Amino acid sequence: MSTDDRTEVAPHAGDRAVPVPHAGDRAPSREEQVLDRIERARRRKAKVREELITLAHGAGGKATRTLVEDVFLDAFRNPLLEPLADGAVAGELAFTTDSYVVTPLFFPGGDIGDLAVNGTVNDLAMCGARPAYLSAGFILEEGFPLTDLRRITASMAAAARAAGVAVVTGDTKVVQKGKADGCYITTAGVGTVDPSLRLSASAARPGDAVLVSGPVGDHGVTVMLARGGFEIEADLTSDTAPLHGLTARLLETCPGARVRCLRDATRGGVATVLNEIAEASGVAVVLTEDQVPVRPAVRGCCELLGIDPLYSACEGRMIAVVDRDAADAALSALRSHPLGTGAAVIGRVAADPPGLVLLRTAFGGTRIVDVLVGDPLPRIC
Amino acid sequence: MCLGIPGEIVEMPVDRPDLAQVDVSGVRRAVNIGLLEGEELAPGDWILIHVGFALSKIDEVEAKAALDFLESIGQAYEDEMAALRESMIDKG
Amino acid sequence: MRFVDEYRDAGTARALAAEVAALCEPGRRYKFMEVCGGHTHTIYKHGLEDHLPEAVTLVHGPGCPVCVIPMGRVDDAIHIAGQPDVIMTSFGDMTRVPGGRGSFQDAAARGADIRVVYSPLDALKIARDNPDRRVVFMAIGFETTAPSTAMTLLRAEAEGVANFSVFCNHVTIIPAIKAILESPDLRLDGFIGPGHVSTVIGCRPYGFIAEQYGKPLVVAGFEPLDVLQAVHACLRQLAEGRAEVENQYSRVVPWDGNPKALAVIGQTMELRPHFEWRGLGFISHSALRLRERYAAFDAERIFDVPGGRVADPKACQCGEVLKGVLKPWECKVFGTACTPETPIGTCMVSSEGACAAYYNFGRFSRERVREATRR
Numbered sequence: 001m002s003t004d005d006r007t008e009v010a011p012h013a014g015d016r017a018v019p020v021p022h023a024g025d026r027a028p029s030r031e032e033q034v035l036d037r038i039e040r041a042r043r044r045k046a047k048v049r050e051e052l053i054t055l056a057h058g059a060g061g062k063a064t065r066t067l068v069e070d071v072f073l074d075a076f077r078n079p080l081l082e083p084l085a086d087g088a089v090a091g092e093l094a095f096t097t098d099s100y101v102v103t104p105l106f107f108p109g110g111d112i113g114d115l116a117v118n119g120t121v122n123d124l125a126m127c128g129a130r131p132a133y134l135s136a137g138f139i140l141e142e143g144f145p146l147t148d149l150r151r152i153t154a155s156m157a158a159a160a161r162a163a164g165v166a167v168v169t170g171d172t173k174v175v176q177k178g179k180a181d182g183c184y185i186t187t188a189g190v191g192t193v194d195p196s197l198r199l200s201a202s203a204a205r206p207g208d209a210v211l212v213s214g215p216v217g218d219h220g221v222t223v224m225l226a227r228g229g230f231e232i233e234a235d236l237t238s239d240t241a242p243l244h245g246l247t248a249r250l251l252e253t254c255p256g257a258r259v260r261c262l263r264d265a266t267r268g269g270v271a272t273v274l275n276e277i278a279e280a281s282g283v284a285v286v287l288t289e290d291q292v293p294v295r296p297a298v299r300g301c302c303e304l305l306g307i308d309p310l311y312s313a314c315e316g317r318m319i320a321v322v323d324r325d326a327a328d329a330a331l332s333a334l335r336s337h338p339l340g341t342g343a344a345v346i347g348r349v350a351a352d353p354p355g356l357v358l359l360r361t362a363f364g365g366t367r368i369v370d371v372l373v374g375d376p377l378p379r380i381c
Numbered sequence: 382m383c384l385g386i387p388g389e390i391v392e393m394p395v396d397r398p399d400l401a402q403v404d405v406s407g408v409r410r411a412v413n414i415g416l417l418e419g420e421e422l423a424p425g426d427w428i429l430i431h432v433g434f435a436l437s438k439i440d441e442v443e444a445k446a447a448l449d450f451l452e453s454i455g456q457a458y459e460d461e462m463a464a465l466r467e468s469m470i471d472k473g
Numbered sequence: 474m475r476f477v478d479e480y481r482d483a484g485t486a487r488a489l490a491a492e493v494a495a496l497c498e499p500g501r502r503y504k505f506m507e508v509c510g511g512h513t514h515t516i517y518k519h520g521l522e523d524h525l526p527e528a529v530t531l532v533h534g535p536g537c538p539v540c541v542i543p544m545g546r547v548d549d550a551i552h553i554a555g556q557p558d559v560i561m562t563s564f565g566d567m568t569r570v571p572g573g574r575g576s577f578q579d580a581a582a583r584g585a586d587i588r589v590v591y592s593p594l595d596a597l598k599i600a601r602d603n604p605d606r607r608v609v610f611m612a613i614g615f616e617t618t619a620p621s622t623a624m625t626l627l628r629a630e631a632e633g634v635a636n637f638s639v640f641c642n643h644v645t646i647i648p649a650i651k652a653i654l655e656s657p658d659l660r661l662d663g664f665i666g667p668g669h670v671s672t673v674i675g676c677r678p679y680g681f682i683a684e685q686y687g688k689p690l691v692v693a694g695f696e697p698l699d700v701l702q703a704v705h706a707c708l709r710q711l712a713e714g715r716a717e718v719e720n721q722y723s724r725v726v727p728w729d730g731n732p733k734a735l736a737v738i739g740q741t742m743e744l745r746p747h748f749e750w751r752g753l754g755f756i757s758h759s760a761l762r763l764r765e766r767y768a769a770f771d772a773e774r775i776f777d778v779p780g781g782r783v784a785d786p787k788a789c790q791c792g793e794v795l796k797g798v799l800k801p802w803e804c805k806v807f808g809t810a811c812t813p814e815t816p817i818g819t820c821m822v823s824s825e826g827a828c829a830a831y832y833n834f835g836r837f838s839r840e841r842v843r844e845a846t847r848r
Contacts, residue, residue: 031802035837038808049815052582062814230591231433234408284845296474300406303474304430305591306384306565306824350845353837358846363697364483365520366846367834373813384511385617385669385695385725387476406474413594415624418733427476429672429725432564433592434621436734437672437725439476444724448479451698454492455485 043355046070060267060313061372083280085201086123086263092195094129096120097188105148105182107226109219109237112185113155115315118242120189121163122264125244126318128199128251129191131163136170136187141180152183163242165189197251203260204281208349209327211320213246213334214239214342215293216270220312221301232304234297241316246337250320253333258326264318268372271310273319274347274357275371282354287347287369290362311372321349385431387439388412390424403430476724480696481519489701490524496708497528504530505707506797507665508650510537510825511695517834519697523843529704532659532797533827535649536667538614539566540795540819540826541750542642544783547572550611550640553776554585560603562596563611565589566823571816573783593625593639600629600637609772612639617669619643619761620734623741626763626770640772641762644748646670647678648759652750654686658798663707665700666692668722673738675730676718683716694722741767751785751819752792791818794827801831808832 028036046066056063073081080088087096100116117134124131136156140149160167218239225232247262263273270292278285294302294309302309316339322330327345334340357369391409392402401422403412414422414435422428427439497503507513513533516522522531535541547570554561554577561577568577568587581587586606590596593610600608612622622639629637646667653659666679671692679690689710693703703721710717720726741764748760763771772778785791788806793799801807801820811817813829820828 031800034802034807038836041809052579054578054582056578056814066814230410231595232408232410286846297407299474300408303386303477304405304408304410352845353842356837358837358842359520360846361519362483363481363519363521363524364486365523365697366842367517367520368836368842370813370833370836373833385672387474387725389475413624416620416731416734416737429669431669432618432621433594434624436617436620436669437727437731440724444476447702447721447724451479451482451485451489451702455482455488457488459484459488 056373058267059372060272063373064267065371083200083202086126087129087189089127089129089193092192094124094127094191094193095188096123096127097186098123099184099186101181101184102223103181104223104226105152107223107238109222110240110315111152111155112183113152114159114238114240116185116187117156117159117163117165117167118240118315119266120187121165121242121244122316122318124189124191125242125247126199126262126264127191127193128197128247128262129193129244130248131165131189131191131244133168134160134165134187134189136167136185138170138172139180139184139186140172140174141182142174142177144182149183152185159242163244198257199259199261201261201263201277201280202282203257204277204283204285204321204349205260206283206349206351207324208260208321209324209330209345210274210285210287210347210349211322211327211330211334212265212270212293212344212346213243213318213320213340214316215295215298216265216314216317217294217298217302217309217312219315220269221298221307221309223313224305225301230305232301234301236295236297236301239314239316241339243316243318243339246318246334246339249337249340250330250333253329254322254326258323259330260321260323262318262320265314267313269309269311269313270317270319271308271357271369272372274369277319277321278357279355281349284350284353284355285347285357286350287357287359289359291344292346293342293344310369324348385429385436387427388430390422390426390428392424393422401428401435403428403435405430477696480694480698482698485698486524486701489698489705490526493524493529493701493705493708494526496705496712497526498712502528502530503662503708503711504532504660505663505665505704506532506534506653506661507693507700508534508536508646509665509667509670510540510823511668512665512693512700513537513827513830514825515695515697515700517830520834521697521700522835524701525704529708531665531704532661533794533801533830534653534797535750535753535795536615536646536670537795537820537823537825537827538618538642538644539570539823540791541644541649541753542570542613542819543749543751544572544785545749545781546642547576548574548783549778549780551575551577551580551585552779553609553640553772554580554587556607556776558606560586560588560599560606560608561611562588562590562599562608564591564613566825567611567613569816569822570819571822593622594628597625597629597634597637600634601632604636606636607775608637609776610637610639611642613642615644615646615667615670616673616738619738619742620673620731623737626741626767627737629770630767635769638770638772638775639763641742643742643761644750645744645759645761646674648756649750649753650679650682652753652756653796654682654688656796656798659796661688661797662711663688664690665703665707666690666718668692668694668699668726671720671722671726671730673731673734676720676726676728679718683718687716689716689719691719692722692726694725740764749782752795754792786817789818791820794820801828804828808836
């Protein structure tokens with residue numbers, strides 16, 4: 001594994017030239033020159049060019065990121081927000097929020113209520129926090145059946161109990177028929193975290209191991225099929241689950257700074273999370289295709305529909321980047337937990353090329369796993 | 382757009398002669414077999430699926446021949462590499 | 474997955490790659506064009522080029538049906554989508570193609586009802602389920618997909634689904650290949666032939682390429698070993714001084730094609746006198762439209778489409794990329810003004826477009842990528 005840096009990689013600065021290593025220090029080819037120019041263009045500060053919001057802005061990929069940086073970060077800028085992590089950590093307090101607009105509301109393996117609790121619990125868990133309290137805001141559509149609402153709140157209650165959290169405050173609004181698609185839920189969560197923990201997407205270092213806690217893409221494909229219109233029958237369920245027990249097990253086993261970063265792979269899938277880490281840390285993430293666990297049914301659906309499982313949302317899976325010497329212990333820790341039985345080491349961190357995720361294909365070739373563009377699966381969580 | 386996937390026919394509903402239930406890696410979909418009119422189709426046959434239609438019946442004899450050829454290249458290569466390694470060991 | 478996994482085996486790939494390298498004449502360079510967008514996608518998705526010797530270059534051809542749709546036709550489709558009570562249905566890729574005034578996605582943001590479907594039959598179902606709406610199917614694709622549109626039309630007719638219509642943009646592959654062969658800027662040694670188009674038209678139509686132009690054409694499957702084997706077969710032909718049409722994809726492609734598929738196309742559609750292809754200009758007898766008999770299902774007749782010609786933006790070099798004259802990175806706006814999120818041209822939009830494939834999968838210096846991924 002190469003850890004030698006033949007160049008210094010500039011942190012992501014606007015137009016400053018990024019010195020680029022070239023094999024053997026020969027002059028770069030025309031193609032390399034063009035590619036370098038493109039890399040510089042990509043590092044420029046993102047600006048939203050559209051005048052109207054499109055579905056791509058909600059996909060979790062490039063457009064979402066641009067929107068968040070250009071509009072929200074720009075307006076609210078402060079040190080706690082800057083990292084744009086799953087949650088904000090201030091001292092011993094971790095705080096997060098998430099909105100749920102999934103359609104359909106009920107799908108195999110869960111419903112919007114499960115997602116609303118588990119999703120926010122997971123964002124806290126990814127900060128290394130022990131989740132404690134949730135708030136729940138409901139936007140309900142006029143005409144929404146009470147039986148459906150009770151079903152959703154029952155799921156939320158059960159999920160909260162299973163996760164050891166309490167829903168302690170909330171809000172309800174009703175909007176006219178036609179706005180809100182039944183029910184939208186926003187949850188916020190607070191938890192306690194050990195202030196000495198330094199989990200961060202910018203902490204990955206060359207040589208680190210990249211682990212996933214189980215097979216990827218289940219939720220995204222399940223919801224897409226549940227929408228109907230594809231006439232596909234598959235034995236698939238959403239993987240929605242609370243991961244704080246799993247993260248606690250991992251952090252106990254690998255103390256100190258050996259766990260660099262934890263991220264749950266939701267919208268945009270594993271590929272999106274890994275791109276964020278690669279960019280924030282200024283490193284490359286190199287995946288090995290045949291080590292990434294994918295259920296056969298997920299693979300079958302993805303082949304049929306032309307989707308890449310790496311971009312399909314999960315709701316109960318996390319990525320862990322750990323020090324290479326802790327990789328074995330981390331893998332055993334994950335596998336010892338019921339939610340991590342399918343855990344695997346799927347790649348490693350390299351110094352170069354920075355900011356990219358690469359894949360060694362099962363065929364023996366290589367390719368880039370780029371940031372998601374557009375929205376192959378809208379309204380997935 | 383060229384997306385065509387091989388799938389195995391698992392069921393041929395009597396009430397819908399234009400359809401077949403096809404399995405792709407454990408996932409099932411009804412596929413219109415109207416374009417294969419005149420072909421003998423039965424559960425266990427493999428077909429190529431494109432946008433909900435069967436475009437072609439997969440010829441298992443041809444498939445086997447193709448794989449055998451590829452495997453033979455693979456085997457010849459393996460044999461060659463083994464011989465190469467052997468000869469290097471001998472040089473020790 | 475059967476019939477898939479076997480054709481992705483890395484060990485066999487290395488072996489076949491060794492044979493490919495052995496067939497290359499020392500000092501000679503080879504250029505093969507893969508016509509189909511699906512092949513372009515396979516090549517990049519699996520990193521096939523890592524198995525090819527330096528001497529062999531793959532040139533990407535115009536066989537991406539989304540890529541060749543001119544901006545004017547997109548505008549026409551958006552015009553239709555904007556009519557009262559219309560539900561526009563389309564394959565996913567198509568929704569991001571930019572016309573003169575934005576894409577389907579942009580039209581959706583402005584209020585149009587645009588729905589992604591997997592099959593034209595799904596569009597027909599939407600029509601049945603929504604009798605008070607006018608459902609239009611944006612039909613694109615080569616001869617691979619035209620039979621499915623045709624079967625759906627026949628079904629619509631049989632069932633009397635009067636609110637269903639098709640906006641037909643099907644194109645045919647042979648004229649596109651001819652345009653490539655006549656192009657003065659390009660010297661090719663052979664072709665990786667279309668796979669799924671050939672299940673419909675068979676292998677005979679490619680005969681003129683071998684007989685009149687003296688180039689080998691090997692019809693190939695879509696798994697990476699299929700494409701690699703097709704490269705091998707082309708090289709072997711060249712080494713033996715032959716130029717023939719070969720069928721590597723014989724497990725799926727019948728030499729004589731699919732007579733029923735050809736029949737239903739003929740029943741419902743006819744060749745347009747000419748049609749504009751993005752980047753290739755007007756080509757005669759290269760596209761299909763609905764026959765008079767099916768006028769009631771022809772969106773072009775039902776809705777008064779503007780039918781305007783929209784010139785490609787000056788900066789756009791899709792034409793040259795589609796003809797294989799330019800590699801994606803050689804286009805002046807590749808990766809800077811033209812990216813997957815802000816595409817100027819269609820080559821950057823479709824997952825099979827050469828530019829999108831290269832940008833998404835191959836964008837980095839192959840040497841640095843190889844360094845990083847070496848065990």
